Amino acid sequence: IAAARIAVVTGSTSGIGLATVRALAGRGCDVMVNGFGDRAEIDRNCAEIAERTGNRIVYSAADLSRPEEVRAMMADAADRLGPVDILVNNAGVQHVAALHEFPDDKWDLLLAVNLSAAFHAIKAALPSMRERRWGRIVNTASVLGMVGAPHKPAYVAAKHGLIGLTKSVSIEVAPHGITCNAVCPGTVLTPIIERQIAQQAQVTGLPEDQVLQTVFLERMPTGRLIAPEEVASAIAFLCSDAAGSITGAALPVDGGYTTH
Numbered sequence: 309i310a311a312a313r314i315a316v317v318t319g320s321t322s323g324i325g326l327a328t329v330r331a332l333a334g335r336g337c338d339v340m341v342n343g344f345g346d347r348a349e350i351d352r353n354c355a356e357i358a359e360r361t362g363n364r365i366v367y368s369a370a371d372l373s374r375p376e377e378v379r380a381m382m383a384d385a386a387d388r389l390g391p392v393d394i395l396v397n398n399a400g401v402q403h404v405a406a407l408h409e410f411p412d413d414k415w416d417l418l419l420a421v422n423l424s425a426a427f428h429a430i431k432a433a434l435p436s437m438r439e440r441r442w443g444r445i446v447n448t449a450s451v452l453g454m455v456g457a458p459h460k461p462a463y464v465a466a467k468h469g470l471i472g473l474t475k476s477v478s479i480e481v482a483p484h485g486i487t488c489n490a491v492c493p494g495t496v497l498t499p500i501i502e503r504q505i506a507q508q509a510q511v512t513g514l515p516e517d518q519v520l521q522t523v524f525l526e527r528m529p530t531g532r533l534i535a536p537e538e539v540a541s542a543i544a545f546l547c548s549d550a551a552g553s554i555t556g557a558a559l560p561v562d563g564g565y566t567t568h
């Protein structure tokens with residue numbers, strides 16, 4: 309990543325997002341961190357990354373299910389760090405249940421956090437990216453943005469939507485030096501997966517200790533879980549100057565999940 313850049317990474321208090329903050333800060337970016345969690349632990353992580361990289365790391369507790377908080381977070385990032393060059397829409401939530409029992413409020417929440425928040429953040433980021441004629445937008449989709457899976461109707465719909473949004477934005481912003489891409493991870497061992505094991509055991513009737521193997525690993529020819537850092541490296545590459553001709557792509561980081 310050339311020059312000092314200013315980045316916002318949503319949903320970056322754990323998992324893929326936190327690894328992405330580390331990757332971008334390690335490549336010279338000042339970063340706004342966002343997400344939920346224990347405030348003392350978040351502050352410790354931000355201070356440690358700032359100390360190690362010499363970059364500014366600030367935190368926003370914005371709840372991205374609320375459009376006004378997404379807009380406030382983007383304004384806060386510009387106020388505290390400067391005009392945002394890089395936006396990584398990574399926040400995501402999951403809920404696993406059969407469709408006929410799927411709670412309406414979970415449908416609304418998953419669409420809000422996994423899809424609409426990206427729309428609102430991109431909308432807020434574009435004016436200054438266009439003015440400066442440089443920008444990088446990366447949306448964390450999923451293999452479930454490319455293929456279906458049972459018991460995850462809202463997640464699959466939102467992630468397919470996020471890839472559609474990525475393609476649409478990429479065409480519109482291409483003349484302005486801005487790229488917009490998606491990454492599509494397979495199974496990465498993070499809290500979002502740990503929390504799903506009990507829900508998956510319930511809907512599939514499998515014992516919890518077989519869920520990882522049967523539900524998550526079987527589809528990946530590599531036969532192992534993906535590390536958050538592997539996804540973060542792909543995101544950081546898409547944010548670099550070197551990736552300037554890659555746009556509108558949905559890049560699998562999936563151990564071969566979508567090849568069969």
Ligand code: NAD
Pocket residue numbers: 318319320321322323324325342343344345370371372373398399400401421448449450451492493494495496497498499500501
């Ligand atoms: P994670 O649970 O560690 O991270 C999710 C992040 O989003 C956390 O920081 C959390 O606090 C934040 N978040 C949740 N709701 C929020 C809200 N309303 N407002 C603001 N922040 C909110 O899980 P992860 O696996 O690192 O997930 C990151 C992204 O990767 C998600 O979009 C997820 O769908 C996607 N993904 C994960 C996997 C996987 O196997 N782990 C696979 C494909 C895609």
